[in-house]
Amino acid sequence: MTTSLELCPPPLIPRETLFGNPEGDSARVSPDGARLAYLAPHDGKQSVWVRTIGARDDRVVAHDPVRPLPWATWQGDGRHILYLQDRAGDENYHLYQVDLEGGAPRDLTPGEHLRALPLALDARFPQEALVTLNARTPRLLDVHRVNLAAGLAELDTENSGDVIAWLVDNALVVRAAVAQVAGGSYVIRVRDGASAPWRVLDEVAFADGAPRLVAFSSDDRALFAISAKDANANRLVRYDLATAERVVVLEDPEYDVERVFVDPATHDVVAAAVCKERLVWAALTASFAEELDALRVVDDGDFSIEDASADGATLIVRYRHDARPEEFYAYDRARHRASFLFCSRPPLLAYELAPMRPVAFPARDGLPLRGYLTLPVGAAPRRLPMVLYVHGGPWYRDRWGYEPIVQWLANRGYAVLQVNFRGSTGYGKAFLNAGNREWAGAMRTDLLDARDWAVAEGYADPARIAIFGGSYGGYAVLTALAWTPDAFACGVDIVGPSDLRTFLAAIPAYWEPMRQLLTERVGDDPEFLKSQSPLFRAPSIRVPLLVVHGANDPRVKQQESDQLVEALRGSGVPVQYLVFDNEGHGLAHPANLKRFAALAEAFLAAALGGRIEPPQPDEAFASFLC
Known part of the structure; x- marks a missing residue:
């Protein structure tokens, strides 16, 4: 017997609303806590806007008519905004400065084929910024000190050739680094000042993972880091710089510490969060416990502290939910009061979104796997068409919270299963290391086990399951279809590598310090890499495949999709190939994302039987098909 709910599917959410x-x-809040900078559209592109908190005087201060701006923040003087931009997705970011009182933006890191990323900004040093920049040699990111008044960047700290991360102290001096040394292990190096020699504070085995530098203590005598040394999961630890003694500050036996908040008023580490099924914050000082309690009351979403004024009196807090868009608040610590700033996507509030629930099941070898299941609204949860949505990285993890791809698929009638397969982060080093050199091995079979679990539980119709993913997730799509041709009805591969040999031979120059990590986690023997590459099993693929790539992708070159599509077409496999000339590793332009979604929606519906929104005039994709 059907219910009225099953007979009344929810309205289709327009792709424009989702994407x-x-x-x-x-x-981001200004240093004095009075104004807000944020990203919002202007003439169709994400731009930087500024407004007074509590007022409606919003105005655009930075805009690129060609490409969306991905990041912006305040300069310490409160008069300028700093932002990043690359060219057509090449990820060679430059740091720009714009004066709120007028004038053209200024490129602070000019030059060709350079990659600049902010390392440190501090309102106590309003005319300085530290950035990592590969100006001296393409493969190494040195630290440069930018004079923000003069617009000049000078070499501050040279990379010795093995450094993968840097940290500055409270005087804006580079005093800590993480390096991967011969043999693959990591060392934390520190020094007592800008002219002092470096020394090793600690050594960390490769199996423990790369330590993550967090902050110096307020007196600069201790260093906080996140590390799994002598533990399974990443812990927040405190090193005494004089004695090298390491003390555990926060730990969980199974899940990694993921976030840390440093109070800009005191420069103390006052809170940290562990990402379990949802994000769980813990206060590290008695005084900040009251703030966390107040933030939990504001909203039932998972919150993160995104920014703070220079005196720490105003916090910018983001709340993430599974079935509604993100919301931002300004929190007044003196009054313990939160003021709503904005919702990221207000039009979505008119629709009923699908809740996401945590799931757990064993892999075929008994390893516990965890993930999230999203079921379509208005449908009985039995024998549904399903999409197995595979995250990229692969050293990443799916989290609870709103995700546009998930909600789009659920709204079209599909169950959506996301699994954190072995090799994902967040669940401790044993789980992470279980994925070493298993890209087409146990990492692949974990995805098959997730599929089989959904079928056994009755959620999924075994004849109507698709696999969909980007980057490593795209590679996972290809291996699933090539190794197990009958397991899925179709696949969607976005910027996935097809031949691990050509992929690793073409990594960006600035990834070279990570070469040992890639060797240990992926492999280096050419025959082994060939055996793990779906390109050489392409004739085994029998179901329809949609392949998408950005022509300027610096991580996974377009060659990876070109050679796959050529092999598939030579074998008579039905494949559609979408290439965007103005994209890199993923789709940054909403116009391209909507074009892709329009095509993918019809593609999935043909194989699985889901719902389709009629194509819109601005979603034409034929000219992007190859």
């Missing part, structure tokens, strides 16, 4: 520009994102 168009968010109306507000990435909020």
